[in-house]
Amino acid sequence: xxxxxxxxxxxxxxxxxxxxxxxxxxxxxxxxxxxxxxxxxxxxxxxxxxxxxxxxxxxxxxxxxxxxxxxxxxxxxxxxxxxxxxxxxxxxxxxxxxxxxxxxxxxxxxxxxxxxxxxxxxxxxxxxxxxxxxxxxxxxxxxxxxxxxxxxxxxxxxxxxxxxxxxxxxxxxxxxxxx
Amino acid sequence: xxxxxxxxxxxxxxxxxxxxxxxxxxxxxxxxxxxxxxxxxxxxxxxxxxxxxxxxxxxxxxxxxxxxxxxxxxxxxxxxxxxxxxxxxxxxxxxxxxxxxxxxxxxxxxxxxxxxxxxxxxxxxxxxxxxxxxxxxxxxxxxxxxxxxxxxxxxxxxxxxxx
Numbered sequence: 001x002x003x004x005x006x007x008x009x010x011x012x013x014x015x016x017x018x019x020x021x022x023x024x025x026x027x028x029x030x031x032x033x034x035x036x037x038x039x040x041x042x043x044x045x046x047x048x049x050x051x052x053x054x055x056x057x058x059x060x061x062x063x064x065x066x067x068x069x070x071x072x073x074x075x076x077x078x079x080x081x082x083x084x085x086x087x088x089x090x091x092x093x094x095x096x097x098x099x100x101x102x103x104x105x106x107x108x109x110x111x112x113x114x115x116x117x118x119x120x121x122x123x124x125x126x127x128x129x130x131x132x133x134x135x136x137x138x139x140x141x142x143x144x145x146x147x148x149x150x151x152x153x154x155x156x157x158x159x160x161x162x163x164x165x166x167x168x169x170x171x172x173x174x175x176x177x178x179x
Numbered sequence: 180x181x182x183x184x185x186x187x188x189x190x191x192x193x194x195x196x197x198x199x200x201x202x203x204x205x206x207x208x209x210x211x212x213x214x215x216x217x218x219x220x221x222x223x224x225x226x227x228x229x230x231x232x233x234x235x236x237x238x239x240x241x242x243x244x245x246x247x248x249x250x251x252x253x254x255x256x257x258x259x260x261x262x263x264x265x266x267x268x269x270x271x272x273x274x275x276x277x278x279x280x281x282x283x284x285x286x287x288x289x290x291x292x293x294x295x296x297x298x299x300x301x302x303x304x305x306x307x308x309x310x311x312x313x314x315x316x317x318x319x320x321x322x323x324x325x326x327x328x329x330x331x332x333x334x335x336x337x338x339x340x341x342x
Contacts, residue, residue, distance in 0.1 A: 057240040059247055061266060073268050073306075073331065081270055082243050086211035086236045093213060102214065103227050105235060105278065112272035166227075 027100040028170035029132065029142030037127040037146075040095035042153065045079065045087065047119035053083040078116030084123075084159050085111070088150050091125045101168035103141060108163040115158050122153045130162070134169070141166050181253065182265070182335035183307035188297055194245040194290040194313075199233045201284035207237040220284070228281035235278040238288065238324050242313050245290045268306055268331025276326040280317070288315040288323060295327065299334065306331045 054063035058080035061068030069077040079087075117123070131145040143164050150159045201220070208217035212234035216226035223231035254264045282288060296310040309332050315324035 053240075057244045059244075059251075062269065068266065072266060073303075078269075080243070081272075082236070082240045086207075086234075086240065089234070089236050090211045090213075097214065104214075104216070104232075107235075107278055108273070108276040110272070110274050111276070113270060116269075 025099065027096060027167075029101075029134070029144065029167040030170050032129050032132045032142075032144040032167065034129050034131060037129050038095055039124060039126050040091050041124040042122035043087065043091055044120065044122045045117060047077070050077065050079040050083065050117075050119055053086070054080050058082055074116045076116070076118065078118060081113045081159070084113070084117050084150065085161070087117075087123060088125060088148055088159065088161065091123070091150075092127065092146075092148065095125065095127065097165070100165075103166040103168060105163055105165045108161060109145075111159065111161045111163075113159050115152070115156050117152070117158050121158075123158070124151050124153075125149070126151070135166065138166075140169055142169055143167075181257075181332070183297065183299070183309070183332050184335045186294055186297055186309055186332065188294050191291060191293040192249060194242075194249045194292060196287050196289040197241040197245060198287045199237070199241070199282050199284060201231055204231055204233045204237065204284055207240075208234050211236060223283070228283065230281070230283040233282040233284075233286075235324075238278065238282050238315060239276065239326065241288065242290050242315060242324065242326070246292065246313065265333045268333065270328060270330045271308075273326050273328040278324060280321055280323040282315075282317070282323055286323075287318045289317075290315050290324075300331065303331070305334055307334050308332075 051064060054060070060080075062072040062074055062078060063069070063080050066077055069075075126149045128147045128149075129144060130147050131143075133143055135141045135143050144167050145162065145164045148159075148161045148163070149157055151157050205218055208214070214234075215222040216228050216232055217223075217234050220231045223229070226232070250267060258264050290313060292311045292313045294309060294311050298308055300306040300308050308329060310327060310329050313324075313326050313328055314322060317323050
């Protein structure tokens, strides 16, 4: 059921007043139900991008130099794991966070780098909602737990991440804007 | 880079600091995390963060930058003493990454790392697995970032055995 939750959200409440623009257009806590949320990408990652990120944030030879990389455990040039995290973030933004009433994330429960990201790889991102619950400390928001899996064109998983984001509840936004 | 045999649980290293300018926050965000509170001062002020806030991935990447810098510094020192210098292994991942407080434009974050556990790798006999808690603290002494990271480090005994 690819992107099911997203379609429901965009079709909802189209007859609401203009002041409720935010409610109509943004995905809220209520739109995130456990299950497969969507598949995003593919996004092609170039050698230049890999070298530029590594030069700025992770200048280890295995991310910068073909010769050293071929002698490393990863046996060839590969992107920094933090670059892959940042790419996943961007793909999540383009996929759904950019139109979600997101208030940010408190962290990442677990992340595993499973296989190297190579120059020219096309990354696909699968997002599953594993849990969605109302926040106890901030009841106007909910906590949506995601599992993200980034894969290459061969279907090999490169990275798996479990992370919550805090999302505004629709009822709360509607009430807030009505006044 | 140190070998497994040189590392002890509880060892702590200060990694130096990184200042997040508004420009660097927006540049990273525009590329990787263009949420409104990472791109615009006014949106940041209206958000839970209370100001233009760095992407959490920017904070994590800055921590990695300082870890690599420190590793290269140690490697140069070891080379100057005539010791063998080896490259780091890759990391299989991390757990319990927490963005504890927002990192706002103008904040200077000091990073540190402390070894939590250490064991030989079961599958790769020439490597060991080290688990370290990396932390970031702002200029007011508040903890803003924490992650329990895992990495492969080479074993000296095995290197000697192969010669």
